[in-house]
Amino acid sequence: MSLTILDILLGAVGVLLLHLIVSRNKTKLPLPPGPKGLPILGNVIDMPTSHEWLKFIDWSKKWGTLLTVSTLLCYADNALSGDIVSVTLLGQTIVILGSATHAVELLEKRSSNYSDRPKLIMGGEIVGWDQTLALTPYSERFREYRRFFHRFIGNRTNTMRFHPLVEKEMHNFLRRLQRAPDELAKHIRHTAGTIILTMSHGYKVHEESDSYLELVTVAIDQFTASTSPGAFLVDVLPALRYVPKWFPGAGFQKTADIWRKNLTDMTEIPFKFVQEQMRAGTVIPNFTSGLLESEKLDAQKVHNIKWSAASLYSGGADTTVSAIYGFFLAMTLFPEAQREAQAEIDAVIGQGRLPTLEDRDKLPYVEALIKEVLRFNPVAPLVMIRKFLHDPAVYEDPMIFKPSRYLASEGKQPEQDPKVWCFGFGRRVCPGQYLADVSVWLSCAMTLAAFDISHVVENGKVVEVENAYLSGTISHPKPFRCALKPRSSKAEALILAADEYRDS
Structure with missing residues (x-):
């Protein structure tokens, strides 16, 4: 029996009224x-x-x-x-x-009760992002995803095997900046995507233009659009999901079809690439191939491997991109902090090489600067982390960019490390936090050693930059321009030497 328009509308109204009646009759x-x-x-x-x-x-x-x-x-x-x-x-x-106190009390100490996700009809159920870790409800599937991630990059020891990959790609990042400094945002996304896709699917991203990376970029943008609160009426009235595409006002259905296909392509195409490489015996060991080889496979297991891999690179790439882009914004706005960090690098390392992870403990101000970047504009502000990281009871003068707040001095203890909160809480804490920490540190430290970052000057006038971020689950800096110049001829030689890392 076919449904008429009236049937659909009456059904939607009926569902809404029933929901309201039940809600009001519950003892709350x-x-x-x-x-x-x-x-x-x-x-x-x-x-x-x-x-x-x-x-x-x-x-x-x-x-x-x-x-x-x-x-x-x-x-x-x-x-x-x-x-x-x-x-x-x-x-x-x-x-x-x-407050962070409440977040810890509920989301960590009582994580068994508060680790679920709300149902997002448009982005989650219709488009399909509820199959990724970000929107997966707390369930056996969620726990299996987390088990996969923990085995792969769940602690510092497991993550260390990827340090050479990250270091190589950060060298290549410097080379791209030197060749085309006006394409900063593109370079950041390319570098993050290269690292994640190599790890998740053993795929080497092409240098100039890459279809896989474009798939990820488009799908991530659509995730932000599809999950924005208030963007789609169907999130408020779930019964609208049954309205046919041709019905006036149901344009969201056609949009969802396009976005769902892009998400499916983002998940399926790299997965099939891994299967093809495994059959040919040419696979680069990666997250997906490792699970396909070690797990007892059935349809559900394959589904979980496929979508957890998609979660790894769609989530990891976006958060890292925001953090690194935020670093360039901060260095443009706060040049005095940049100069102090560069002075420390010059004093400890000199100008004959670039920083490596082995230098990290010797560069306390650089470490403090990166902490302040993460605190000042957190990449995931929607869960109130921004408020936690700007609490005047925790951070002195929280609206001021001040890396020294994390350095002990006479009569003063370091302030709270923002990384305790900025990666989330409890069973929903970012599973790639150790990889993200390494990637952000290397990117920032190498860039500080190699480049001066400043305002663009055009026709004798400084192009102003504002500390503004876009809306979204993951918040990115509003596009801005900055000038990038090698610090010296020695620095330029180090940057150009990154060419040797390209195909190594």
């Missing part, structure tokens, strides 16, 4: 305070459509302090009080944690 514990919503709609019209974390921070400041211990005792314990806000969207409750 008191919720934390928050902005007063409208009947039925709740706080739908209050939700921002971009830079959501800024509104969440405002709500936390306004409403979080009103939460009393007696209210909180109704649903938690007295270890938590204040700085928690709740809003509702058509009966669905969102609780916003406004």
Whole structure:
């Protein structure tokens, strides 16, 4: 029996009403305070459509302090009080944690209760990102993904075997910067993608243009668009997913078809490449081939290997790109910190070679500078990490870029290491944090040794740069321009010597 338009609309309304009736009839514990919503709609019209974390921070400041211990005792314990806000969207409750203390208490100490993911209809269920680790609900599949990652890069020891790969690609990164400094963002993404695709699928990215890397880039951009709060009405009214594509206002269905195909291609094409290489005996050992060889395979296992590999390179590439791009923005805006880091490199290493990971412990200011880059503009601000990392009770003058805050001095202890929080919490902590840490450090340290980063000057005028970030689950700096110049003839020789790493 075919459905008419009226049937579909009545069905959607019926589902909504049933949801509201059931929600209202449930016995609910008191919720934390928050902005007063409208009947039925709740706080739908209050939700921002971009830079959501800024509104969440405002709500936390306004409403979080009103939460009393007696209210909180109704649903938690007295270890938590204040700085928690709740809003509702058509009966669905969102609780916003406004302090790192609460995040640790709930997301780490009670991670068995708070490791799930909300259902995102457009990006998750319709487009298909709920098959990747980012949106996979807490389940056996989620635990298997994490087991795969832990075995591959789950600790510093496992990650060390990839240090030569990262170092080689960072040398190549310097060469690209020297040849085409105006294409900074492209070079950062190319380098991160090369490292991740080599590790995940044993695939060598082509130097100029690469179809696999383009697949990843397009799909990641579409992930951000499909998961943005308030971007699609179907996330608020899930029954709309059953509206046919030809129905007026159902353009999201056609968009979803395109995005779903791109996501499928991003997952399937590299996976098939690994299978072909394995059959030919030419595979470069990688995450996917290792699992296919070591696991007892059935349909579900193959599915999990395929999608966990896609999660590895889609997630890892995007976060690392944001962090490294943020470093260049910070060095453009805060040249005094750049000069101090370069002075330390010159004093400890000299100008005859580039820094390596073996030098890391000898460069405390460089280490502090990179920590401050991660704190000042965290790559994942949506989960309130930005507020945690700008808490004046934890960081003195938190709105000032000050790497020295992490260095001990007479009568002063180093401030909180932002890496404790910026990689997430509990069972949802970033599984590639050790690889990301190494990649970001090498990129920043090598760049500081080789280049001066400054404002662009055109027609005698400085081109201003603003400390602005785009909206998204992973937030990237708003595109900006900076000037990159080798620090000296010796530095230029070191940069050009990166050519020898290209095909080694």
